[in-house]
Structures are given as C-alpha cells and as structure tokens.
Amino acid sequence: MTARQAITVATPVLPEKMIDRLAAQFALNAPPTAPMPAAEAVADARRRGAQALLVSVQNRLDAAAIDALPDTLRIIATVSVGTDHIDLAAAARRGIVVSNTPGVLDACNADLTWLLILGAARRAAEAMDYIRRGTALCPLLGTRVSGRSLGIWGMGRIGREVARRATGFGMQVLYHNRNRLPPQGEQGALFCPDRADFLARSQILTLHMPASAATDGIIDAGVFAALPPGAIFINAARGSLVDEDALLAALGSGHLAGAGLDVFRNEPDLDPRLSNHPRIFALPHIGSATVETRGAMAAMAIDNVEAVLSGAPAPTAVT
Numbered sequence: 001m002t003a004r005q006a007i008t009v010a011t012p013v014l015p016e017k018m019i020d021r022l023a024a025q026f027a028l029n030a031p032p033t034a035p036m037p038a039a040e041a042v043a044d045a046r047r048r049g050a051q052a053l054l055v056s057v058q059n060r061l062d063a064a065a066i067d068a069l070p071d072t073l074r075i076i077a078t079v080s081v082g083t084d085h086i087d088l089a090a091a092a093r094r095g096i097v098v099s100n101t102p103g104v105l106d107a108c109n110a111d112l113t114w115l116l117i118l119g120a121a122r123r124a125a126e127a128m129d130y131i132r133r134g135t136a137l138c139p140l141l142g143t144r145v146s147g148r149s150l151g152i153w154g155m156g157r158i159g160r161e162v163a164r165r166a167t168g169f170g171m172q173v174l175y176h177n178r179n180r181l182p183p184q185g186e187q188g189a190l191f192c193p194d195r196a197d198f199l200a201r202s203q204i205l206t207l208h209m210p211a212s213a214a215t216d217g218i219i220d221a222g223v224f225a226a227l228p229p230g231a232i233f234i235n236a237a238r239g240s241l242v243d244e245d246a247l248l249a250a251l252g253s254g255h256l257a258g259a260g261l262d263v264f265r266n267e268p269d270l271d272p273r274l275s276n277h278p279r280i281f282a283l284p285h286i287g288s289a290t291v292e293t294r295g296a297m298a299a300m301a302i303d304n305v306e307a308v309l310s311g312a313p314a315p316t317a318v319t
C-alpha cells in the first residue's frame with residue numbers, strides 16, 4: 001500500500017466536515033485551534049514531507065517562510081479570497097501553486113459591511129453598554145443612514161453587492177474604481193473617477209479594494225480630511241489600507257462621527273486605542289464567518305488541494 005500524501009493544516013477555520021473530507025484521503029496533522037505560527041507550519045510540513053499547506057488570513061507566510069518549506073510542497077491553499085498574507089512572488093519562485101476562494105463570500109461580506117454601517121452610524125456598541133449596565137434609557141444620538149450618500153471605494157464583486165443592498169436605504173451611491181464598470185454592473189451607482197470629488201461627496205465611505213504594496217496606508221489623513229464633516233468610515237477589506245493613527249486623529253477631532261471596522265493592521269493583535277474607542281464599532285474579522293460561507297470556502301480550498309495533488313491544475317490558482 002502506498003503511503004498517503006501528507007498535508008499541513010495551519011488554519012483553525014476548517015469546519016469538522018471538511019477536516020473529515022481531508023482525513024479520508026490524506027495524512028493530516030492535528031488541526032490547530034488557533035492560527036499556527038509560520039515557523040510551526042513550516043516545521044510540520046518539513047517533518048512530514050507535506051505536499052499541501054492549508055492556511056487562512058491570519059497565517060502570514062513571508063518569503064523566508066516560503067523558502068523554508070520542503071521541496072515536496074506543491075500547493076498553498078488559502079481559505080480566503082485575499083492573498084496579501086502570502087508572498088506570492090516567493091511561492092512562484094519555488095514553483096508552489098497558491099489558490100484562493102473567490103466568489104463564494106461576496107454576499108456574506110456585503111451583509112457584514114451593512115452591519116458595520118448601521119452599527120457605526122447608530123452607535124450600537126455604545127448603546128449596548130447601556131443595556132449591559134441595566135438600563136434602556138440611552139441619551140446617545142447617532143447618524144441617520146437612510147437618504148445619505150454612500151461612497152464605495154473598490155467596485156469589485158463585494159463592492160457591487162454592497163451597492164445592491166443600498167437601494168433599500170434610498171441612498172445616493174457613488175463608486176471610485178480604477179475603471180468604470182459596464183452599466184449593468186454599476187447597480188445604479190454613479191462612477192466618480194476624481195478621488196477628491198468622490199470623497200467630498202461620500203457621507204459614508206466604505207472600502208472594498210484589495211491590499212497590496214500600492215494600497216498600503218492609502219487611507220491617510222488627507223483622505224479623512226477630504227470627507228464631509230460627520231462622515232462615517234467603514235472597513236471590511238484589510239487593515240493595511242488604513243493609517244490607523246490618522247483614523248484616530250479624525251475621530252478625535254470630531255471630523256469623523258464614527259467608524260465600523262472588521263479588519264485591523266496587525267491582526268490578530270489589536271491596538272487598544274482602536275478596540276476600546278467608543279466611536280469605533282469593531283468586529284474581529286468575521287466578514288466571511290457564517291456556516292454556509294466558511295463551508296463553501298473550505299470546500300473550494302480542498303478542491304484545489306485535491307486537484308493539484310492528483311496532477312490536475314488548481315481550479316482557482318492565483319500563481
């Protein structure tokens with residue numbers, strides 16, 4: 001009998017059923033309950049001659065980690081659409097395929113974006129503190145969402161889903177993107193190619209662009225200053241897009257009325273100035289965290305592993 005191919009599971013996000021699917025075919029490590037540090041994942045892959053490595057956004061694989069992976073390794077499958085936690089150039093140099101999970105989390109991420117918009121605008125976290133203190137008497141006033149303007153920066157699949165959901169709120173929806181979309185993809189949103197004009201008209205600004213070296217810190221003091229006074233800032237994309245000191249300054253001066261964040265620059269570590277800020281409605285990167293979506297993402301990641309380990313191309317390869 002030939003030995004089963006080995007796989008290193010470094011992410012804790014795989015549902016039980018998906019672990020069973022993997023275990024039925026491959027030799028697995030004990031799946032971790034927290035993201036496995038890169039050094040540990042590399043050590044496990046080397047020790048067992050792993051051919052596939054399963055990760056998610058909180059497993060950072062820089063060039064040094066990728067260079068240290070064993071020669072047996074053929075695919076890094078991430079259970080995420082974002083791949084900014086993986087040095088893709090280093091993987092390509094080693095001839096390691098990287099796959100992601102596009103398309104299956106768009107609706108879920110857009111739903112979460114609306115939770116952030118409503119939570120931040122209506123000061124839900126602060127209001128819930130009154131409930132926890134045992135009173136339903138709350139003097140706080142939030143910002144109305146209906147009828148406002150919504151600026152969507154990045155009109156990919158998730159941005160378009162966010163725009164579609166804005167219809168019911170009677171909002172004026174604007175978008176800023178590298179290119180104008182064909183009219184049927186615009187979801188009724190107005191293309192604003194001029195960044196300053198787009199920002200000046202966005203009473204609520206939400207980010208939906210990918211993280212890259214080019215977008216690192218793109219949301220800086222100048223961007224916040226260009227928003228109308230009392231604006232609400234939303235980020236369910238990536239923490240690295242934002243200069244977090246500039247965000248705190250814009251909240252501190254009162255120029256921003258609030259922010260809704262599902263992502264942070266150094267996650268899973270949190271800057272307490274952000275996580276304890278009364279005007280930040282903060283969630284721990286749960287954009288795709290539903291049973292349905294995480295199940296579909298895990299299934300897609302495993303499809304990629306099965307394909308590559310059987311000699312076929314990865315269905316959703318990014319390298």
Ligand code: DGY
Nearest residue numbers: 079080081082287288
């Ligand atoms: C992704 O897939 O990139 C999401 O951020 C994970 O929740």
